Amino acid sequence: MLLSLTGPSWQKVKRGLFADTSLVIWAMIVQNLLRIVSSMTLTRLLTAEAFAVMAVITSVLVTIGLVSDIGISAFIVRHEQSAEREFRDEVWTLRLIRGVMLSVATAALSIPFSNLMGRPELYLVIAVAGLTSVLDGLGSLAPFVALRSRRLRRLTAIDVGSQIIGLVMSITLAVWLRSYWAMILANLVGQALGVVFSYIFYEDSYQRWRFSRERAAELWRFSRFITGSTILTLIITQGDKLILTRALPLHTLGLYVIAAGLAAVPASLIGAYASKVTYPLLAEVRREAPETMAYQFYHHRLAPALCYAFAAGGLIGFGPTLIAVLYDPRYLGAGAFLQILAISSFFTMGTCMANEVMIALGHARFTFFTNVVRLTYLLVGGAVGWFALGPIGIVWAVGTVELVAQLFGWFTLRRHALLDLRWEGLILILAVAGVGTGCLITMLAHLAFPVA
Structure with missing residues (x-):
C-alpha cells in the first residue's frame, strides 16, 4: 500500500527528513560532493605538482594553527555563560590576538619552513596564505553560540552557500591563473566572506575589544590538554x-x-x-x-x-x-x-x-x-x-x-x-x-x- 502524502506516517517521515539533524547530514553530503566536483575540475585545470605545492602550504598553516590551538569552539559550546555579551567579547578578543600572532608568525617562519620542506621558492605564497589566521580571528562568535543552542538550519545554509561561492571562485581563478595561486587566493577570499557572513546573518553578532586575564586563565585551564x-x-x-x-x-x-x-x-x-x-x-x-x-x-x-x-x-x-x-x-x-x-x-x-x-x-x-x-x-x-x-x-x-x-x-x-x-x-x-x-x-x- 502506498504511503499517503498527507497521512501521519508521511508527516513523520517528512519530519525525520527535514529535522535539523537530518539537514546537517544532507548538507554534509552536499558539501563533500562539492569537494569532489572541485577536485575533479581543478585536476583538469592544474597539474599534480600544483596540488603537491598546496599540500606543502597547507602543512605549514596547519602546523602553526595546531601549535596554538586553544579549543575556543568547544569552550564556548560547553560554557554556561556563552550567551552573555561580556563573555563573548572576552573570548573574541583572545581569539583575535591569537589570529594576529599566527599571521605574523607564519610570515616570519615562511622562509625556514619552505627550506625545511625542500621548497625554498614557496616562502612568499606561505606568507600570503598565513593571512587566513587574522581573518579567522576577526569573525564573530555568534555562529558558535548558535551551535551551542543547536540552531543548525542557518549554520548549515551558510556553510553550504559559502562552499558553493568558494568552488566558483576556485574554478574561475584556476582558469585565469593556471597555478596554485588560484587555490590560495580563493581560500583568502572565502575566509573574508566568512567573516562578513558571521556578522550579517546572525542576530546580536557585533563584537568589541574586551581583554580579561581571568578569562584567558580559565580558557587555558580548559584547553591545556x-x-x-x-x-x-x-x-x-x-x-x-x-x-x-x-x-x-x-x-x-x-x-x-x-x-x-x-x-x-x-x-x-x-x-x-x-x-x-x-x-x-x-x-x-x-x-x-x-x-x-x-x-x-x-x-x-x-x-x-x-x-x-x-x-x-x-x-x-x-x-x-x-x-x-x-x-x-x-x-x-x-x-x-x-x-x-x-x-x-x-x-x-x-x-x-x-x-x-x-x-x-x-x-x-x-x-x-x-x-x-x-x-x-x-x-x-x-x-x-x-x-x-x-x-x-x-x-x-x-x-x-x-x-x-x-x-x-x-x-x-x-x-x-x-x-x-x-x-x-x-x-x-x-x-x-x-x-x-x-x-x-x-x-x-x-x-x-x-x-x-
Missing part, C-alpha cells in the same frame, strides 16, 4: 607529508595528496557531524540528564553510523575504480593510496564519537592520550614500514593508525560504562559488507570496461 593534544595532532597529520615531500617526486606526492583529499571526505563528514550535532547534544545531556549519557551516546548516532560504516567500507573496495571514474589517466596512481588511506577514514568515526563524549563529560585529556597512542604507533609502524617497504610503508602506517586509536577508544569507553559491543559489532559488520560491495562493483567495472 587540548593544546597538548593538537601539538601531537600536528605531528600525526603533517609528519607524513613532511617525510613524503622529501622522499617522493612532486608528481607522486600530488597523487598522494589527491588520494588523501578523497579519503578525508567521509572523515570530514563524520567530523562535522560529531562537532555540530553530537557534541552539542552530549554537552546538553551532561548538563541536564547525565544519567542517560550511555543511552544517548548510541541512540542519536546509530543510523548515521551504520550508513557511514557501509559507505566508508565501500570506499576501501571501490577506491581505484573511483579514481578512474573521477580523474583522467594521469591520476590513476592515486587509487592505491586511496584504498590504504580509506581504512583510517572508516575508523575515524569511532574515534571522533568517543572523543566528543569524553570532552562533554569533562575528560578533555582523552584527546591527548589518544594522540599519544597514535603518535607511538606511527613512529614504530612508520619506521618498520619504511625499512620493509619504503615510502609506501609510511602510507600503510597512516592508513591504519585510526584502528589503533579505535581500540584505545573502546578501552576508555568501557572504563566509563559507555561501551556497547553489540552496536559496535553491528557497525563493523556493515563496514565489511561495504568493502565487499565495493570490491564487487570494482570487479564488475573491470569486466565491463577493461581499460578502467
Whole structure:
C-alpha cells in the first residue's frame, strides 16, 4: 500500500527528513560532493605538482594553527555563560590576538619552513596564505553560540552557500591563473566572506575589544590538554607529508595528496557531524540528564553510523575504480593510496564519537592520550614500514593508525560504562559488507570496461 502524502506516517517521515539533524547530514553530503566536483575540475585545470605545492602550504598553516590551538569552539559550546555579551567579547578578543600572532608568525617562519620542506621558492605564497589566521580571528562568535543552542538550519545554509561561492571562485581563478595561486587566493577570499557572513546573518553578532586575564586563565585551564593534544595532532597529520615531500617526486606526492583529499571526505563528514550535532547534544545531556549519557551516546548516532560504516567500507573496495571514474589517466596512481588511506577514514568515526563524549563529560585529556597512542604507533609502524617497504610503508602506517586509536577508544569507553559491543559489532559488520560491495562493483567495472 502506498504511503499517503498527507497521512501521519508521511508527516513523520517528512519530519525525520527535514529535522535539523537530518539537514546537517544532507548538507554534509552536499558539501563533500562539492569537494569532489572541485577536485575533479581543478585536476583538469592544474597539474599534480600544483596540488603537491598546496599540500606543502597547507602543512605549514596547519602546523602553526595546531601549535596554538586553544579549543575556543568547544569552550564556548560547553560554557554556561556563552550567551552573555561580556563573555563573548572576552573570548573574541583572545581569539583575535591569537589570529594576529599566527599571521605574523607564519610570515616570519615562511622562509625556514619552505627550506625545511625542500621548497625554498614557496616562502612568499606561505606568507600570503598565513593571512587566513587574522581573518579567522576577526569573525564573530555568534555562529558558535548558535551551535551551542543547536540552531543548525542557518549554520548549515551558510556553510553550504559559502562552499558553493568558494568552488566558483576556485574554478574561475584556476582558469585565469593556471597555478596554485588560484587555490590560495580563493581560500583568502572565502575566509573574508566568512567573516562578513558571521556578522550579517546572525542576530546580536557585533563584537568589541574586551581583554580579561581571568578569562584567558580559565580558557587555558580548559584547553591545556587540548593544546597538548593538537601539538601531537600536528605531528600525526603533517609528519607524513613532511617525510613524503622529501622522499617522493612532486608528481607522486600530488597523487598522494589527491588520494588523501578523497579519503578525508567521509572523515570530514563524520567530523562535522560529531562537532555540530553530537557534541552539542552530549554537552546538553551532561548538563541536564547525565544519567542517560550511555543511552544517548548510541541512540542519536546509530543510523548515521551504520550508513557511514557501509559507505566508508565501500570506499576501501571501490577506491581505484573511483579514481578512474573521477580523474583522467594521469591520476590513476592515486587509487592505491586511496584504498590504504580509506581504512583510517572508516575508523575515524569511532574515534571522533568517543572523543566528543569524553570532552562533554569533562575528560578533555582523552584527546591527548589518544594522540599519544597514535603518535607511538606511527613512529614504530612508520619506521618498520619504511625499512620493509619504503615510502609506501609510511602510507600503510597512516592508513591504519585510526584502528589503533579505535581500540584505545573502546578501552576508555568501557572504563566509563559507555561501551556497547553489540552496536559496535553491528557497525563493523556493515563496514565489511561495504568493502565487499565495493570490491564487487570494482570487479564488475573491470569486466565491463577493461581499460578502467
